[in-house]
Amino acid sequence: MVKNITIFTTKTCAYCPMVKKFLSAKGLSYDEVNLDDEPHRQQEALALSGALTVPVTVVTKQDDTQEVVVGYNLAKLAPAIA
C-alpha cells in the first residue's frame, strides 16, 4: 500500500504532467516539488534517482520502503503504486 508520493518536476517538463495525470487517474494524491521554484532541492532529486532528469516519482510504502521511478515509465510506475 502506498503511504505517500512525491514528484520532482520542472515547469518545462512535458512528461511531468503525464505522471500527475496518471496518478490522479488512479485516485492517488501526491506532493510536488518544482525544481524551478526550489532549485536547492536538485541534489535531493539527484540523490534519490541518480539522474539529472525529471520527473522523479518517489513512492513511499506503508513500511517506509521507497520506490523511485525516473521519467514517465509506465512499466515501472504502475507496479510501484500497485
Added chain:
Amino acid sequence: MAERTEENSHQVIMIGAGPAALSAAIYTTREDIDTLLLEKAIPGGLAAVTDQVDNYPGFPDGVAGLELANNLQQQAERFGAAIEPTEVTALHDEGEWKRIETITGDYYAKVVLIATGSAYKKLGVAGEEEYYARGVHYCATCDGAFYRDKRIAVVGGGNSAVQEAMFLTRFSSHLDLIVRSKLRASEILQKELQKFVDEGKITVHLGVTTDEIVGQEGKVTMVKGTDTETGNEVTIDTDGVFVFIGLSPNNQFAGDQFQTDEVGLIKSDANLMTNVPGIFVAGDIRSGATMQIASAVGEGATAALKIREYLEGHPIDVQAEV
C-alpha cells in the same frame, strides 16, 4: 494471452498518440469509428517535448510543442478518441482481428495504425551510456533545468539541435554547439542562432565530430572530438551534453512481419498500408516520411480515410507496390 471480449476489442487501434495518430483519430472518430490509441509516453510524441514549433502552418508566431500536442489531443478526444497509457510489446496478425500485446494486457482491433514515431538517435560513443541522464541527455525541456549557470554542449546541426540549443541558453552559462559537418537547420533558425552567437551565448564548432564523453567522479567534464579538416583532437569543457543528431524508429514491438527499409522504417503502399492487410502506418515510423509534424498530420488524415475504406470493405488499391 487474453481472449477477445467486447471490452478489449475496437474497430481501430492506433499504436502511438503523436501528431499522425491524433490527426487520424480526429478523422476516424468523426466517422463514428471506435478508436483507441495506445501511448507509452506522451500524447504528441516528440512534438510535445519540443520547446517551440515554428514551421507548423496556422501559427504565425509559432507554438509551444506541448501546447500543439495538447490541442491535438483535445481535438481527438472531443470526437470520442480514447487514449490508453500503456506500452505495446508485440503485434500479431490473426486474420480478421489483430492482437496487440501490451504491458497491461491484450487488445484486439480490426485495423491497426502504427504511428509510433521515432526517438532521438544516440551517438554510440564512449561515455554516452555511462553518463546517460547524469550528464548525457536527449530532452532539453525535461533536463535543461539541471544546468543552471553551467556549461552545456549540444551535439547536432539540424533543426532540433539548433532549436533546443537556443532554448538551453536560458539555463547555461555558455553553450557549445558541436556540428559534425555543417549546419542543416533552416535558414531562419540559423539566423536566430547567429544572434545567440553574436551575444556570446553560443559557440558553434563546425566540422567537429563527437568521439567521447569524458567525466570525472561521476560527472561529465568534457567532450572529445576530432576536427574533420585537420584531424586534430578537439576538447570542449562542459557539464552536460544534449544529443540531437537525428531519429531512430520506435519499432521494437513490430517483429519481422513488416517490410522495412535499411534503417528499420516500415514500408507502406500508396494507401499507407503495410504488407500486412489491415495494418497501416503513418508519420515518422513510415519509410519515406519527411519527419515533419505537418507531414505527419497529413499522413494521419490520409491513413484515416484509407482505413475507413478498408473497414467499409471498399476495395482499396491492393496492387499498389509495397
